[in-house]
Every structure is written in C-alpha cells, then in structure tokens.
Amino acid sequence: MLTVHAAPLVLPVGAAAVERGAVAVEGDRITALGPYEEVAAAHPAARVRQWPGVIAPGLRQWHAEWLLTRCYHPDPREADELGADPLSGEAFARLAGELDATRWAGSVRRGLQQMLRYGTTHLTGPFRDPVVRRAVSRSGLVEVPAAAAPGIPDGGPDLDPFAVGRDLPGSVHTPLVTGARADFAVFDVPDEAALVAAGAASCVVTVLAGRLVYRRR
Template identity: 50%
Template sequence: MLTLHVAAATGGAVLVEGARIAALGPYEELAAAHPAARLRRWPGVLTPGLLNPHGPELLERTYHPDPREAGELGTGPISDPAVLASLGMTEARWGASARRGAQRLLAHGTVAVAGEPRVRAVADAVRRLGLDVLPRSGPPEGVPSLDPFAPGSGPPTWMPGLRAGGPARFAVFDVRDAAELPERGAAACVATVLGGRLVHRAV
C-alpha cells in the first residue's frame, strides 16, 4: 500500500511503499500521480529523524518507570546507581524499562541510537520496536537525554537525508522550520515512522 505523508509547513511530501520511500516531492505532484495513496497530513516539518548517541546510557543504565509505579518512583527516567541498586533490576525488568524508554525516544523523533546494548532483553526490546542501532567508538559527549536538543546533551545528530529508494525512516515536528527546533525541543515531535510503519503519533 502507498502512503503519502505531507508536512504543512513546507508542502513537501514523502510517498512510502512498504518499508521504502517511493518518491519525494511537492504534495500536489505526488498526490496527482498517486490518487489512490492513503494520505497522512501533519503539521510542521518532515525530517530524516534523529540519532541519539546515548543508547546504552538511556536504555540499560536508566530505568523508565511503569506508569503504575508513578506514585512511588515518579514518571521521569531514573539513572542514580543507588536507586537502581535498590530496585533489584533483573534482566526482565530492564527489558520492560527499555521498551518504555525506546517508545519515549520515538516520541522525540529518534529513529536510531548509537551504542550496542549488552543486556539481551534490552537488545531484544530495541530490535522489536525497529530502532536502528549504530556502533560507536567510545562514550559520546554531553549528558544523556531523551531530547537531543536539551541543554548539555551535546550537538543533535540527524540521520542521512531522505531519498527515493531509501528506508522509510523519518520524523515530523510541529515547528515552523528546523531552525525552531532548538527552542521547542524534540518533544515537538508529532509522528515517527520506521520501516514505513507509524510507530509514534501525537496528533
């Protein structure tokens, strides 16, 4: 099935077929050439998606509480080693945490992380959600954060540009243009697509 994604701020569109990008171009041209394509309209701009360099730090050294634990642990990520030790983290619990953490990464327009997970349950969770995992040569600069635009997290890194025939892997941010992203942050993400699948939708 063909799906046409169009971003309101630019009028640019991406035509997706399966897990690949079939075409890129102005919305009017692609819509006229493919009238049967399913249409998804998004506010803002469509981008290649972000690479978060802190994969292991965020997914197997940080605990993402279950919503049912909010009363006891809150809702934010927990990376304090003393608190983690008190939680008695098992591999299964790390896997469940990684699923929640990866979903939060997707909600910030992240389509890939750097750094191979060493905990098997974490690696399985990342693979099942479809996040790309890239190698890295050493610890990255900056403080680990779900939002690559957060102060102190280091310079944000984008994945390679979109192209016809390339992987259907991108994000949409509800901003006027990419220059507004540092001010708004990656929480402005309204949609993330991996392998042609809509894996996060905020609107």
C-alpha cells in the same frame, strides 16, 4: 499500501527544504519526495496523511546504551512511588537490586518507546546487555556504529537527541532521499530553526520503516 505524508515543510537534510511538501512511502521505502501537488498527482490512489509542522529525517540517539542500561524507566503504575521520569544515578543504584528480569525488560521496552516519542529512529550501539539487544532488535529501531559519538554530559544523557547541542544535520543518521528506508518524524514547529530551539519534544509522529509507530494523542 502507498501512503503520502504531507506537511507545510519537508526538511530532507542535504537538499533544499520543500514548502508544502510530501513524502510518498510504499512498504518500508521512500518512493517519492517533493512538492505535495506533484507527489499526490503522481500517486492518485495513495492514502494521504496531512501533518502539522515539518517532516524531517528520524533522529539518532547517541547515548541509547546509557539510557537503556543505566536508567530505570518507570511503569505508569509506579508513578505515585517513582514518578514518571527516568531514574538514573543514585536513584537507579538504589533501585537496581530490586529489579528482577521482568521489571528490567519492562524498563528497556518503555525506554525504547520513550525514544520513539522523541522522533528517534536510530540508536548508537553496541548493546552488550542481552535484554537490551533483544528489545532493540524487536523494536525495529536501527542500531548504528558509535563513531564520533559525543561524550556523556555531566548530568547524564537526555532522551532528546538535540540536547547534545547539535543542529539538525548533526542529529540525524541519514537524509530523506528516494529509495531510502522510510524513517522520519514530524515535529510541530514552523521551520528548522524552531525545531532545533524547541527540541525533539515537539515530535508528534514517528515513522519507522514505513510504519507509524508513534503519534501524539
């Protein structure tokens, strides 16, 4: 089904922002991008989804391998004991000996789900751990080369791709263009400057290969 995703602002990256813009998606591809009135008129039978804030390309997580292999992402049922935030460093080291295959695979899946909550659609590899490699493949997230990846911060990486101090163009892998795979996110902010300032925690929707894979409740 063809779907038109509309928002007050579309930030394609590499092209001018589109006020009251829209992105038309059919299957896993972007079929049109531009002012909402024009896109909607060209696709009168499309389902329309109206979102707040801005539509931007999906983000790239530079430190995905670290976050998936050196962190434990607690199950909500473990929150009373372990809390809700990823465990790394000494906390992860203490727990690592207790992780059987089932708990480890669950942690990796939850880590990937958390990345989707931050508008992430592309992950810097390579992923040598077979459990991680399999989970990434099944998730639909795109693995990309590690060229020019920034170093690991002293306190460890953050799930927010903006945490490494990059602007929007430096935080995405590919711009939004007609014909490209439909990987994008919606952030509940008014413009690009506000997005960079607020970070990816402002994400309300993530679309991966045309599929809505995360929506904030």
